[in-house]
Structures are given as structure tokens and as C-alpha cells.
Amino acid sequence: MGRYVLRRLLQLIPVFLGTTFIIYTLVWAIPVDPFAGKCGQRPCPPAYVAAMRAKFNLDDNLFVQYVKYLGRLFTGDFGQTFSGTDVSTLIANAYPITVRLAVVALVIEALVGMTAGVLTGLRKNGFADNLVLVATLMLISLPVFVTGYILRGLFGTPRGTSFVDLIVPGIVLGSLSMAYVSRLTRTSIAENRRADFVRTAIAKGLPTSRVVGVHLLRNSVIPVITFLGTDLGALMGGAIVTEGVFNIRGIGGLVFTNIQQQQGVVVTGVVTLLVLVYLVMSLVVDLLYAVLDPRIRYE
């Protein structure tokens, strides 16, 4: 187990180097001078442009730029935006909000989705099953911004960034996955209901709650956990649409505006962080398998 974790962690290094280099290259490969349109209809003063180009090493070749950037990154310096704001400050402002939103969305989708999944899985083709089927179909077919605009119209934009403030955006953000989770749980439960270990448990005379709650659910939940794990990784990458609709100043909007402004330093810094989060999340999910299902072992 320990060796497995170590191996997975070591794999992060090449992935980290590769992604940062690709992102850095892509952002700087945009064939436009980032200072061409910065001063509106007039060109910026040449002294300003020259100073900025020097500050951001824009006149070096790409490889030298990248190595310089990486060198600063290893000393914990994420660099600065063109406006002189530390990228680390931007991340520190935006990331807690995004994480809170992701957690709210995840809790909502896991609770509602799994409850609906268990209920429908146990009573296949009943009224509840059909109701959930129609409801999930609707959620899947509605684009996020539609649900977003409807709920914003009803509840307004959040007034703060606490967990409670973020419930409505969390519902919007989690609605699509909620539908998937309920479908996944339903299928998995329905399949395992006829499994030998469930029949044994029932035959032993265990109460239904224990049969469903422990024996059935625990063994049915693995695909759902996989889904939720990667989904949390994706949610923590920020949700451009939901954040935009509710004016939540999270990481998604930050990446989006900075791609538009060609602030390569910000984009690279944030996206690198997101890649790391995603990798760590998938590692955690893999380790969870072993906890849930003793048949799975990592050597």
C-alpha cells in the first residue's frame, strides 16, 4: 500500500512538468502582443511596454521563459499579473470559495442522488422509479445556465461566500451530476439485490435496514464513489458558467478572464494547481476502493 502511494506520488512529477510546459506554451503561443490593446485606441507608451516585456521575460525564447518561471515557482513564487497583483493572492482569494462551492455541490448531489438511487433501485418500475427517471432526464437535458438563470431569478445572487450562501449555486452546479449519481446508484443497487451475499444476509434474518445499509449499499457504491471523486476534481476546477451566473468570484472565472487577457502567469499557476488537485483526488478515490472492498488490494 505504502509503495503504491509512493509510486503514484512520484508519477505526479512528470505529469506536473508536462502540464505546466504545455499550458505555458499554449498561452504564450497566442500570436498577439498582450499589450497591443491594453491602452484602448491609442498605443501604450513604449517605455511601459518595454518595462513590462522585460519584467515578464517576454523577449526571451519560450524555453528560457519557462525555466525562469519554473525556477520561481519552486521558491513558492507564483509570479505576478500585469497589474502587479501576486498570483498567489488571487488564488488565495478565489480558491476557498471554489472549494466551498464544490463541497456544497458534492454533498447535495451525493445525498439527493444516492437517496433517490437507493429508493428507486429497491423498488424498480414503481411510481417513485418513474418519477425519478423523468426528473433526472429533465436535469440532464437542461443546460446549467438555464437552471442557473431560473434559480437566480428566484433567489438572487449569494450575498456572501459562506456554505449557506452557496446552497443555491451548489444545487445548480450539482444538478447534472445528481442525476448521474441517482442513475448509477439505482443500476448498481438493482444488480446487487440479487447477489448471493444479499440473499445470505436476508436468509440469516438480518433486519432490512442492515441488509440495505451495510451489505447492499457498501458493495454497490464503488462506481458511485469513482464518479463522485472525479466529479469533485472537476468541481474544484471551478465552474465558469455557474460562477458567472451567480457572480461567485471563484477559480473558474479567474482562469477564464485571464485567458482572455493573456495573463499566462496566472493561467499557468492556477491550472497547474488544478492538475495537482485532480491527480490527488483520483489517488484518494483509488485508495478508497481498498477501504470499501477488501477484495481490492494495492501492492
Place this chain on the structure above:
Amino acid sequence: MFIRKAALVSLPVAVALLAAGCGGGGGSTASSDNSDGTVTIYETEPQNPLTPGNINDAGGIKALDELWAGLVGYDPDTAKPYNLMADSITSSDAKVYDIKIKQGWKFHDGTTVKAKNFVDAWNYAAYGPNAQLNADFFSQIQGFSDVHPEDAKAQPTAKTMSGLKVLGDYEFQVTLSAPFSVFPTKIGYEGFDPMPDSFFTDPAGFAKKPIGNGPMKFVSQTANQDIKLTRFDGYQGQDAVHFKDLDLKIYSDLDTAYSDLQSGQLDFMEFMPPAALVGDKYKTDLQGRNLDAGLIDIDAVALPSYVPGYDNLDLRRAISLAIDRDTIIKQVLNNAYTPATSFFSAHLDGNTPNSCTYCKFDPTQAKALFAKSGFTGKLTIASNSDGGHKEAMTAICNSIAKTLGVPCDFVPQASFGQFRSMITSHQATGMVRSDWGADYPSIEDFLNPIFKTGASSNDAVYSNPKVDALLTQADSTADKDAAVKLYQQAEKLVEADLPKIPLWNEKGTGGYSSRLSAAKLSWKRQPDVSSFRLAPTS
């Protein structure tokens, strides 16, 4: 003279306040008039640290306008300049200006605003190695080329401009390298604001907690989220605010901001989302709390002289006459614009309506001129396609194509930056969108930067020695009315050559929430915060 006018203007506001039972204007501390309340306004992330020398974006200027007070302010209704921090600005030859400033004004840190705070600030902003965005605004001051050589790699030979001289604690002298009669209007631009002594010892640290001399002082700035300001009680200017805290909240989506405006979570917006403009929906949405700015701007298309075939006056006139401005404004632009009939904004002193004789829709004459021009081939208009420009430019092309029977294509550009670098490197292959918003309210700002040979925003690469000579003569005419006449003559010459085709002026619509009882929108599309009054809470 300006002060008297401003007093007249404030009269209706006072009347309105009395009518609303607010118990009068400023100075009152009674809780019924909400003078200790908070106002939240729409904001975009400033593109640079909040210092006057380095801010040129609308989001940054919005915060600067409250943090700082310049020598000159502009009347929110008429855009006319009045002396704000300046006591007097005098000159006999439009070349040497003697500026006296009012005494007793303080920076937010308690230090007195003196003449040297202006001189030091201007020298700092102009100095090349400081790489300030607004450096070019000081280019008319004598000695600018010594502190800011044209070649960015060259070392400056001086640290201060020879044209700036401190004459006393409250008086300084500005010598320009050539006479410029509009200088007293120009110095209302934010780049000319004074800086306290603490700025010069640590500019980077200062930017994190800026100290100005304006009606509000800095509280906090959270990058990409908000800027918080609070009333500066020691403020002496006439544009003091009538509430306590100002929260500039950053939005990335206009629709979201608009829904907050309707629900009262946001109090002021200087933009309306396009969806709200359709059928004047915003007027009913806001129940009369909508505002018209009277923006000082002009939208146009430039016909670069280096494009083959465009060097043909008949063609340029035919194109202008073929654009059905009224219909396009009605059908594509949601009535948010008025057709341009001159090269200036209709809200400017010295503007002559209908001075552009070819700025109308006349298909018959257009066809005749086009036939005379002998132009063959295809016309194109280039622009960045975001921000609704694609729709407008396509409509213009269609109008031209329909009238003249010549193919016309819109050439989209991926970004504004890409579009501008195409123009500045003279690589356009057809017409280009070329809009202009004034830095300061003067017709001079619609001529010198745009039509003078080699000017910074001469997108058409237009050059006419007669125009250059007239502009120089107008610049050096100290008498205001005489100068205006000369600028108007220059406009006539430009009109005859038609290097740019005026299209329309944007009205600029904004709105405020039901939490406010009064608000104004300025000519540069900024909130006039001093006119804000919180509605009495019942």
C-alpha cells in the same frame, strides 16, 4: 464662473430632496437621511495598481475618481470644467501656465496638499524608467523628451521636466513646449492628480493602500472581488459624497449585475445588458430609475489611406452616403445610439450639428458617386467581433452592399489586441472600426489624436498639412472662442477629405436601484458619486 453654474445645477437636486422629505442636502447627520449608509456599485477589475499615473481603464478610473481630486473637475451635467483643487489657472500665451491651488486641502494621511505634490507626481509619471501608462499625457510639457526619450531603450538625460517649477507652497508654473490652449481642460484627467510624499518613498507599498486627496478614502481591496472606500470627512471639494461607505463590487457578467440591480443588491450600473435594451425593457424594469449619460464619444470606420483604391474621395463619400444609420441603430443597436452628424460628440461645446454633409443616407447620390469612383473589387470592414461589434459592422456592410451593389464583408478579429496591432502596424486590408471616447471634454481631443499627421490614434493614416497647420494654430490660440473656431475650420477640412466615416454617438444608458433616490451618470460613463442620495428608509 464655473462655480456659479454648478450651484445652479445643484438647486434642482436640493428641491427634489426637500420634496422627498429628506430634510436637505449635505452636512446633516440625522439618521433619517441615511447619510451613514452604504452604496454598492458595479465595478470591473482594475488593470493596474490604483495610482493615477498608471491607470487608464474604466474600472480603475472609477475608484480613482473617488480617491483623488484633481485641479479641475467636470460638471456632471454639462461636462464643463470647473476649478476643483485649483484656485486659478492663468496664462497669457497658452504656453506658460500659472497654477494656484486652494489652501487647507489634506491628503487622507493628514498631510497638506501642496504645489510640489502635483509637480512631483507629474515628474514621476512622465519619467521613462517608471514605465507609467499615462506618461504620454505629459508629453506637451517642456523637457518631456529629456525624461522620456522616444526610444524606449535610450536612457533619459534628466529626472525632472524643465517646464515644471514650484513657485511656493500653493503655486506652481507649467511651461509647455508649444502653446496649447486646451491644457486647463486636459488637466482634469486622472493622470494629473497629486501624490502625497509617502508615495515616492515606496510606490509599490503605496499601491496596496493608496492615499489620495479625494472625497473618499481607501479601506480595502480584494483582488478580483471588491474595493471598499469610505467617506473622507476632511474633504473640501464641492463633489463630496452624501453617504458613508462605497463598495465597488466586481462583476464579470452584466446580466448578473443587472438582476442584482433590480433586487437592490447592487445600487448603480453605468451599463445596461443588451437584453435589457431590447424594446427599452430597462425603462420598465427600473421604473424610471434609468439614466442617460450623454457620453462624449464617436464611433466611426476609418479608411486607411494605404489600402489600394481607398485613396479615392468619391468612393469614401459614396460609402458614407450608403450607410443607413437610422435603420441600423433601430434594428441592430437597440436605439442605444444617435446618428453622428459631425466629427465630434453632440454634447461638446463647439460641435456644429450636420457639419458632416456626407453623414446621411442618400442612395441615389451614393450610387452616382460610386459609379464615378470606378472602384472595382470588394469592400471589407475589420473589427474584433466581441462586444456586439460583429452585428453592427455586418449591418453596415449589408447597407453598403445593398445600396452600391458592391460585395462587402465583415472581417472578424479574434481579440481587441489583435485588431489594434493590425491597425498600428498598418496591415489592414480594408476599412476598420475606429471608435473614440474622449479623455477630456474638448473638441480638440477629437482632432489632434485622430487626424494630425502621425498622431497616436490616426487609424486612417491621414495626413493633410493644412489640417496640421490649423490645429497647431488653434492649440496656440489662448482665446477660447477663437480657438474653437479654428478647430471647427480643421473639422471642415477633415470633412472634405473624409478619411473616417462618422457613424453614431453612443447615448450611454445606466440605472440605479430603489435604494437610491438620485444618481447621475457622467459623460465618460462613470458614476457621479457626489450626486448619489440614499432613499429614506421607511
